[in-house]
Amino acid sequence: MKRSLQEKVITTLQELIETPSPTGMTAGVIAYIKKRLQPYALKMEQTNKGGLLVTIPGEDQEQWRFVTAHVDTLGAMVKEVKTNGRLALSNIGGYSWHSVDGTYCTVHTDRGKAVSGTILASKTSVHAYGEEARTQKRIAENMELRLDAKVKKAEDVEELGIQVGDFVSFSPLFEACETGFIKGRHMDDKASAALLLEWIIQHTEEGKKLPHTTQVFFSTFEEVGFGANSNISARVKEYLAIDMGVIGDGQTTDEFCVSICAKDSSGPYHAELRQHLVRLAQQEDLYYKVDLYPFYGSDASAAVAAGYDIKHALIGPGVDASHAYERTHREALVNTYQLLMAYVQSPILS
Structure with missing residues (x-):
C-alpha cells in the first residue's frame, strides 16, 4: 500500500470513528459511506436493518464473494433518569464497565439534541467515600452518567428532552501517532471498514x-450478534469477514500483523479457505499470524449460524485492548489491505 493510500485510509478511519454509531444508531455512518461512494455509480442497496450492500461486478457472475466489515460500535442506552439528575445505563455490546469508567460521552435524544457527559461510578470521589471509592465494583448498577448540564432532579433532565431509550455514544479520543500507532475507541471495527471503503474506491478508479x-x-448489528446474517445471495460461495484480531496472553496476534482466525467461540472457520488465505499471505510476503479468538464471534460466524451454506473466514488487523481504548498500527492496516487485495483477485475455491 502506497503512503498516499495509507494517509487516505487513516483520514477515512478518523472520520468513521468520529461519526457516532452505537449499534442501533448507525444512519449517520452509513450516510457517510454512501456519500463517499456516490461519485462511482456503484450498485448500492440499503437493507431494512440499515446495512449497506455494495455489488462490484466480476468476470464470473455465478459464483460470488461476500466481504463484510461492521460500522456499529459499542455504546449504551439510557435505562433510567435518576432522582438526582444522573442517568442509569444499559450497555450496548459486550464490554466491561471498567473499560468505560471515566469515559466522556454524548446522549443523543430522539429530538436530535446532543448532550455531553461523563460515565462514572456512583462513588468516585475518594474525598467523599474513602476506601469505598477504591473498592466499589464497576457493574451496571453502580455506574451512572453525569450530564454536562445544570440538572439536580429528574424533571431537569426531562426538560432537556432526555428520556429512557436514548442512545449514548462514547468519545473516541482518536490519535494517529508519529510512531505509526493509531489509538482510540472503535478500531473494532472501523479500521476494517476504512480499509474496505478505500479498497472499493481504489478498485473502481483503476x-x-x-x-x-x-x-x-x-x-450495522455485529456488536449484538446479527450484523450480516441476512441479504446473502444464493450465488455467494465464500464469505470473508474483516474484523479486529485479538491480542492478549496466549495469542500470537500483535499490532503489526494481519491476523487470520482459525477458530472463535462459534467453532472452527472453514479450513480450506483459511489455508488459502495463509498461502496468499505467504505469496505476498505479508506479516501474518494464525490465531484462535476464545471470546469472539463475527458476522461470518453469525451467517453460518443462520444457516447459510458458505465457506467462511475471518481476517483483520491486530488490535490491542479490544472493547476499551484500543490501538493498532499502520503496518497491521497495510498487511490486512494487501491480503484483502490478494484474496479478491484470486479464484474461488472449488
Missing part, C-alpha cells in the same frame, strides 16, 4: 475487473 462478482456489506 477500472480492473475482479475474477468474481463481489458484494461488500457494511453491517
Whole structure:
C-alpha cells in the first residue's frame, strides 16, 4: 500500500470513528459511506436493518464473494433518569464497565439534541467515600452518567428532552501517532471498514475487473450478534469477514500483523479457505499470524449460524485492548489491505 493510500485510509478511519454509531444508531455512518461512494455509480442497496450492500461486478457472475466489515460500535442506552439528575445505563455490546469508567460521552435524544457527559461510578470521589471509592465494583448498577448540564432532579433532565431509550455514544479520543500507532475507541471495527471503503474506491478508479462478482456489506448489528446474517445471495460461495484480531496472553496476534482466525467461540472457520488465505499471505510476503479468538464471534460466524451454506473466514488487523481504548498500527492496516487485495483477485475455491 502506497503512503498516499495509507494517509487516505487513516483520514477515512478518523472520520468513521468520529461519526457516532452505537449499534442501533448507525444512519449517520452509513450516510457517510454512501456519500463517499456516490461519485462511482456503484450498485448500492440499503437493507431494512440499515446495512449497506455494495455489488462490484466480476468476470464470473455465478459464483460470488461476500466481504463484510461492521460500522456499529459499542455504546449504551439510557435505562433510567435518576432522582438526582444522573442517568442509569444499559450497555450496548459486550464490554466491561471498567473499560468505560471515566469515559466522556454524548446522549443523543430522539429530538436530535446532543448532550455531553461523563460515565462514572456512583462513588468516585475518594474525598467523599474513602476506601469505598477504591473498592466499589464497576457493574451496571453502580455506574451512572453525569450530564454536562445544570440538572439536580429528574424533571431537569426531562426538560432537556432526555428520556429512557436514548442512545449514548462514547468519545473516541482518536490519535494517529508519529510512531505509526493509531489509538482510540472503535478500531473494532472501523479500521476494517476504512480499509474496505478505500479498497472499493481504489478498485473502481483503476477500472480492473475482479475474477468474481463481489458484494461488500457494511453491517450495522455485529456488536449484538446479527450484523450480516441476512441479504446473502444464493450465488455467494465464500464469505470473508474483516474484523479486529485479538491480542492478549496466549495469542500470537500483535499490532503489526494481519491476523487470520482459525477458530472463535462459534467453532472452527472453514479450513480450506483459511489455508488459502495463509498461502496468499505467504505469496505476498505479508506479516501474518494464525490465531484462535476464545471470546469472539463475527458476522461470518453469525451467517453460518443462520444457516447459510458458505465457506467462511475471518481476517483483520491486530488490535490491542479490544472493547476499551484500543490501538493498532499502520503496518497491521497495510498487511490486512494487501491480503484483502490478494484474496479478491484470486479464484474461488472449488
